[in-house]
Amino acid sequence: MNRKIIIFTIIVMTIALIGLMGIQIYWIKNASAVKEASFQRTVTEVLAKVVNKIEKLEKRKASETNPYEGMLNFNRHLLYERFITEPLLDSLILLELNIRGIDTRFEFGIYNPERDLFLLEKDPGLRKSLIEKGSAARLFVSDIYTSPEYLLLYFPHEKQFLLTELWGMLLISIILIIVIVYSFTYTITTIFHQKKLSEMKNDFINNMTHEFKTPISTISLACEALSDRDIVRSPEFTENYINIILEENKRLATMAEKILQTAVIEKGQLKMKRERIDLHEVITDVIKNIRIQVEIKDGVIRKQCKAANPVLIGDKVHLTNLVYNLLDNANKYSPRKPVITVRTENISNGILLTIEDHGIGISKEEQKKIFDKLYRVPTGNIQDVRGFGLGLSYVKAIVEEHYGRISLESEINKGTTFKVFLPFTE
Ligand SMILES: Nc1ncnc2c1ncn2[C@@H]1O[C@H](COP(=O)(O)OP(=O)(O)OP(=O)(O)O)[C@@H](O)[C@H]1O
Ligand SMILES: [Mg+2]
Known part of the structure; x- marks a missing residue:
């Protein structure tokens, strides 16, 4: 697929996705607004019911106390002190809320704004919230002789409840x-x-x-x-x-x-032979084969085989190919006079094989990818070195088949060192 088409598709898809998310957020917001409105309606309903009950109670009490006075002006303080107590109001409101399925903490109070006085309240600490954020319903609307009183209802956790x-x-x-x-x-x-x-x-x-x-x-x-x-x-x-x-x-x-x-x-059909192999012999054979190619370019291969025990269990053909591939790379990627050093030493129950060159080097970024199959560092026009990009992926597979490890150190224009550790497995 064309790169431009892919980028265009990505942009279109991203816009569509953002649009979809926007619509989603819009709908959720809408739904929450609807919920809030319906909650508010229910609260108004509850208030109306409770106010109604309070008024009925007041009428009954007033007529019980003094039938004449009851018809005119019942002593409101007496009413709040004796009959409409805080627990009674609490249970009245709770009942109405429960009927309507609202199950969250609530605060209430009876408030006279003209005298700025709370005649009854649940929690004096919440007066401010009650006045500012609470819902209100007027009590005793028909009573024209006294200043108006309001029943206030406030839900401190309203947002969480709706959420x-x-x-x-x-x-x-x-x-x-x-x-x-x-x-x-x-x-x-x-x-x-x-x-x-x-x-x-x-x-x-x-x-x-x-x-x-x-x-x-x-x-x-x-x-x-x-x-x-x-x-x-x-x-x-x-x-x-x-x-x-x-x-x-x-x-x-x-x-x-x-x-x-x-x-x-x-x-996954690679089959390894398990035979005793002298790694030094393998190295000598490979160097013999590759020497001419290096010498044509006026280069040298130095051999510093110091491993006291160079014998390990493995597959001779594959190990020969492994050494060949690494030496071939060291030669191929050294444009002028290759100086290649092959070293061996015994470390932690195995052999460490090091192949060092002073060639073009590999950048940090590329170092991660060179073991991938078919991967070749894009060298641009500077180098015209042919290859399939298969050598190192093969080398890695062989190292792993021998339970070993491969790593490299490299710096652009300074050179590269490949380190292969092959353990003795007996
Ligand atoms: N010693 C080295 N110095 C600099 N670059 C290297 C060296 N060894 C490998 N590379 C880089 O890693 C890439 C992958 O190497 P690999 O051996 O897998 O493939 P290749 O040499 O291109 O092809 P072939 O399959 O013929 O070996 C190379 O193309 C090269 O860019
Ligand atoms: Mg190669």
């Missing part, structure tokens, strides 16, 4: 949003990963075609020369060309083997 009512909805919304955001980021990272992989595969195919093309054309040229009847053929001439064909053929076989080997690792 718990919305809690389920909020929780589901949050979970859904998390699921969507997670799937979205997962999809995006997968797309980028796949894109990277497909680019790497393309590079690999390009590289492979180039690598195979050179020996193939050399072989075909050599064959042409051999079959050309006009050329006078001496035995040396023929031998020379046959040698070229054999060499190139070997190169082709090695490359094919490398690709096949990677496929085998991929399938």
Whole structure:
């Protein structure tokens, strides 16, 4: 997929997601406003009911005390002191609230604003909140002789109570949003990963075609020369060309083997022999093979094999390939006069193999990726070194098969040191 299309899709999806979240927040806010309004309605209803009951009680008490006085003006203080006590009011309100399913702490009081006086109250500490935030209903509306009194009702935990009512909805919304955001980021990272992989595969195919093309054309040229009847053929001439064909053929076989080997690792079908191997012998063999390539570039390979015990249990072919790959890299990535040092020493029940070069080095960022299959450091135009990006992933797999560890230290333009620890496993 085109990079621009991917970025465009990400932007559109992000906007859609933010929009969706916005709508969600809007709906939740709306729902909470509706809840608040309905709560307020219920509270007004409760107040009306309680006021009604108080008035009925007052009438009854007044007529009981003094029928004449009751009709005109009953002594209100007497009423609050004797009959409408705080526990009675508390239970009246509680009953009405319970009927309507409101189960949260409440405070109340009877207040006369003209005289700024509380005739009755539950908690004197909450007077201010009661006046400022409480709901009010007037008592004794028909009583025109005395200054108005109000029944105040206040819920200190109103917000929390309403929130718990919305809690389920909020929780589901949050979970859904998390699921969507997670799937979205997962999809995006997968797309980028796949894109990277497909680019790497393309590079690999390009590289492979180039690598195979050179020996193939050399072989075909050599064959042409051999079959050309006009050329006078001496035995040396023929031998020379046959040698070229054999060499190139070997190169082709090695490359094919490398690709096949990677496929085998991929399938998890790598089989290791377990035989006694002298690592120093392996190193000597590999150096013998690679020396010419290094010397062509005026380079040297130094061998400092100090391990007193170089014998371990492992697979000779794979360990040879391992050393070869590391030495091949050290040579390939040293553009001028490679100076390569191979060291061994015995540490903590095993052998530490160190391969050091003074080549182009690898940046910290790239160091994390070079063991990935098909990964090659993009060297731009500076280097024209061919490779499949398979060597180090193979090396890592082999080290792990031998229960070992591999690490590296590297600095750009200073050089690289690969350290391979192989334990004795007996
Ligand atoms: N000694 C080194 N110095 C600098 N860069 C290195 C060195 N060894 C490896 N690299 C970097 O790590 C990358 C991966 O190495 P790896 O051996 O896996 O692949 P390759 O050498 O490109 O191809 P091949 O499959 O032929 O070995 C290389 O492309 C190179 O950029
Ligand atoms: Mg390599």
